[in-house]
Amino acid sequence: MASVGMSPKDEMVARFLDAAARGEVAKVSAMVAQSSSLVDASGENGWTALMLAARNGHADVVNTLLSNGCDKSLANQSGQTSYDIARFWGHKHIAGLLANSKGVDSHHLLPGSSTEGHENYFSREFLDRMSEKRTDGQWLQAKQSSPASVFILFLNLNPLVTSGAEETSESKADFRLCRLRWGSVEELATRPGTTLIFLGVEKQATPPSPSPAGDEDGLTAWFALNTDSDPTEDLRLSNPNGFFLKPFVPRLLQLSSDEAGVVAQARSVLAWHDRYSFCPTCGGRTKVDEGGYKRTCLKEDCRSRQGIHNTCYPRVDPVVIMLVIHPDGNQCLLGRKKAFPAGMFSCLAGFIEPGEAVEDAVRREVEEESGVKVGPVQYLSSQPWPMPSSLMIGCLAVAVSTHIKVDENEIEEARWFTRQQVIDVFTKNNQPTFTIPPRQAIAHQLIKHWIGVHANL
Ligand SMILES: NC(=O)C1=CN([C@@H]2O[C@H](COP(=O)(O)OP(=O)(O)OC[C@H]3O[C@@H](n4cnc5c(N)ncnc54)[C@H](O)[C@@H]3O)[C@@H](O)[C@H]2O)C=CC1
Ligand SMILES: [Mg+2]
Numbered sequence: 001m002a003s004v005g006m007s008p009k010d011e012m013v014a015r016f017l018d019a020a021a022r023g024e025v026a027k028v029s030a031m032v033a034q035s036s037s038l039v040d041a042s043g044e045n046g047w048t049a050l051m052l053a054a055r056n057g058h059a060d061v062v063n064t065l066l067s068n069g070c071d072k073s074l075a076n077q078s079g080q081t082s083y084d085i086a087r088f089w090g091h092k093h094i095a096g097l098l099a100n101s102k103g104v105d106s107h108h109l110l111p112g113s114s115t116e117g118h119e120n121y122f123s124r125e126f127l128d129r130m131s132e133k134r135t136d137g138q139w140l141q142a143k144q145s146s147p148a149s150v151f152i153l154f155l156n157l158n159p160l161v162t163s164g165a166e167e168t169s170e171s172k173a174d175f176r177l178c179r180l181r182w183g184s185v186e187e188l189a190t191r192p193g194t195t196l197i198f199l200g201v202e203k204q205a206t207p208p209s210p211s212p213a214g215d216e217d218g219l220t221a222w223f224a225l226n227t228d229s230d231p232t233e234d235l236r237l238s239n240p241n242g243f244f245l246k247p248f249v250p251r252l253l254q255l256s257s258d259e260a261g262v263v264a265q266a267r268s269v270l271a272w273h274d275r276y277s278f279c280p281t282c283g284g285r286t287k288v289d290e291g292g293y294k295r296t297c298l299k300e301d302c303r304s305r306q307g308i309h310n311t312c313y314p315r316v317d318p319v320v321i322m323l324v325i326h327p328d329g330n331q332c333l334l335g336r337k338k339a340f341p342a343g344m345f346s347c348l349a350g351f352i353e354p355g356e357a358v359e360d361a362v363r364r365e366v367e368e369e370s371g372v373k374v375g376p377v378q379y380l381s382s383q384p385w386p387m388p389s390s391l392m393i394g395c396l397a398v399a400v401s402t403h404i405k406v407d408e409n410e411i412e413e414a415r416w417f418t419r420q421q422v423i424d425v426f427t428k429n430n431q432p433t434f435t436i437p438p439r440q441a442i443a444h445q446l447i448k449h450w451i452g453v454h455a456n457l
């Protein structure tokens with residue numbers, strides 16, 4: 001403890017050693033940030049902060065000191081290193097951290113791996129995709145002309161909706177998809193700029209009973225169409241309140257969870273047809289197969305027709321999105337792009353590159369965008385993001401360095417935010433100084449998960 005007659009420097013070292021001995025990780029971090037030479041400073045009998053934290057079993061302080069570059073090989077006046085001390089006092093986990101040649105083992109900062117019940121907007125599977133029926137032309141034809149089937153319509157990839165709040169048990173919807181019948185879209189389906197795809201059938205709690213309409217299996221099939229010729233006038237009679245949802249975001253985020261899931265599937269596949277209308281291998285004309293899940297080149301000797309080629313199937317672009325946790329466990333890294341609304345910060349994100357594992361993409365994108373180095377990575381949940389075909393792979397990650405240097409081409413600013421600052425955003429207490437994306441974005445859910453996990457701290 002500090003005592004009368006100490007120099008200010010000795011007094012600061014004494015306060016620092018005391019904080020480490022007591023496990024006051026936030027104070028240790030703050031003091032190191034102010035004066036980095038403290039990490040290896042020693043007090044009575046040559047004991048350093050690392051030794052005191054190891055003696056008292058404070059793994060979080062040990063990690064913070066390691067990540068700030070302390071020298072773990074130092075010994076006290078009795079010749080004991082921090083590792084010897086941790087072993088002597090039975091703190092095996094800390095001894096493990098100190099023995100680890102990479103210095104930092106921060107897995108304990110990641111919450112347990114339970115992600116059960118975690119569902120993101122756009123990920124609800126309201127329909128059974130029935131992929132085995134995509135090659136059954138007769139079944140598809142019968143469903144297409146069945147009066148029970150549902151058709152949703154897009155004009156240049158914007159869905160036809162009606163407004164009108166609908167409150168379900170899980171979500172409040174401001175817009176609803178217009179559910180059309182074959183009779184209203186039959187003529188449109190034959191126009192050159194229109195694509196029709198099969199989405200699946202409504203999931204049923206109990207096996208369906210055959211319908212009297214001669215529709216043998218009683219399953220309600222869903223289809224989607226995208227067209228480039230405005231059908232508003234033709235639909236005026238059957239859907240006087242319908243309109244195409246444009247601009248698409250953020251209003252698309254106001255559908256019910258069920259309908260958002262349907263739109264995620266439909267819009268991605270339709271966007272693929274819209275953008276890949278010619279054969280990517282030979283540039284020839286193609287035709288739509290398998291209920292819209294395949295395009296086949298019409299040129300019989302095209303290479304894309306020998307064997308299986310991913311160019312013939314709808315694309316999905318994997319993106320990593322991660323909440324990076326500070327080595328002290330009490331702060332997270334958020335960034336903002338220039339295009340974000342004023343004051344909004346979000347998780348860093350980036351496209352996975354060819355030949356790259358998820359964990360490596362997380363480490364690369366975080367370092368590229370913020371200069372921060374990342375150690376352990378944990379997958380949490382994923383989210384289809386149909387703008388047009390991203391799959392957001394949501395992860396938590398632990399930083400092993402803390403200095404920020406942003407890539408100004410992509411990120412305007414990145415900052416460490418304390419848990420309290422983030423809690424203030426959720427609770428709207430203490431006039432939060434920033435905002436985060438809405439609950440429909442996986443970024444929001446990752447941040448919320450981190451706060452929830454640490455709610456007891
Ligand atoms: N749902 C959510 O919470 C969030 C979703 N996102 C989505 O994640 C996506 C990726 O994030 P970014 O930071 O923009 O990625 P990024 O950090 O990799 O940078 C984007 C750049 O990557 C290049 N790129 C590489 N592969 C690409 C591909 N397949 N498609 C388009 N560009 C590609 C382009 O040059 C592009 O400008 C965005 O499109 C955004 O819509 C981003 C943040 C939050
Ligand atoms: Mg990015």
Ligand SMILES: [Mg+2]
Nearest residue numbers: 349350365369
């Ligand atoms: Mg990037």
Ligand SMILES: [Mg+2]
Nearest residue numbers: 350351352365
């Ligand atoms: Mg990138």
Ligand SMILES: [Zn+2]
Nearest residue numbers: 279282297302
């Ligand atoms: Zn071809």
